Amino acid sequence: MSAERSARIAALNDRFRAACGLPVAPPVPGRYLMTSGVAALSVRFQLAALERVRSFDVFDEDNDPYGEHDFGVVELDGVRDKLFWKIDYFADATMTYGAEDPSDAEASYRVLTVLLANEY
Template sequence: MGETTTNPHAAKIAALNDRARQRVDPCRWVITQGVLACDPITVAELLIAVEDFDSFTEDNDPYAEHDFGVIKLHGNTFFWKFDCYDVDLLMHSPDPSDPTVTTRVLTVMLADEY
């Protein structure tokens, strides 16, 4: 495996991402049209699976920020991912480890929508 860059704030970013994904802290969720076209029970199960996700490994989380996950459910593969923007949602956050300058956006999608 290739060498990854270590972010000194990775543990704090991971904790903030986990709290947002688990709906402890505020976060904007975006659910794609592909996901919304699924059966409502599948959508509900998917959102619970996103909240409960904890299968982070070096392969799927090379920067240790807990910002991406893959979920297989009812024959479909789904992705979820975080993007961190400034508070006005105009550009990337200047510091994703600082919640006072960051708005987290969690997108849940079908893998083929990526």
């Protein structure tokens, strides 16, 4: 994958992630999900988790080897496990097939999932 393509994907992912949990339509087609483990925690925790996901900017070779900004790990007080977030790419909102080109916002549908590390 070219560095230019990875940079386009990263920019789309950053724009998409920046709206996670906010009462606005995603700026890039997609949806936001949380696992049952995260949903079982307090609303206060969920809001704090979404804020951490939105503001995450610690990308490195370990968590972002392809430079797409599609995965991150955050820690929050009161939870034993780390919290992961992951962006997957689908062809459309049916989420039946993977996207052929996630660097094209019109030809891809993003799903950002927030989960506890032990749910990965």
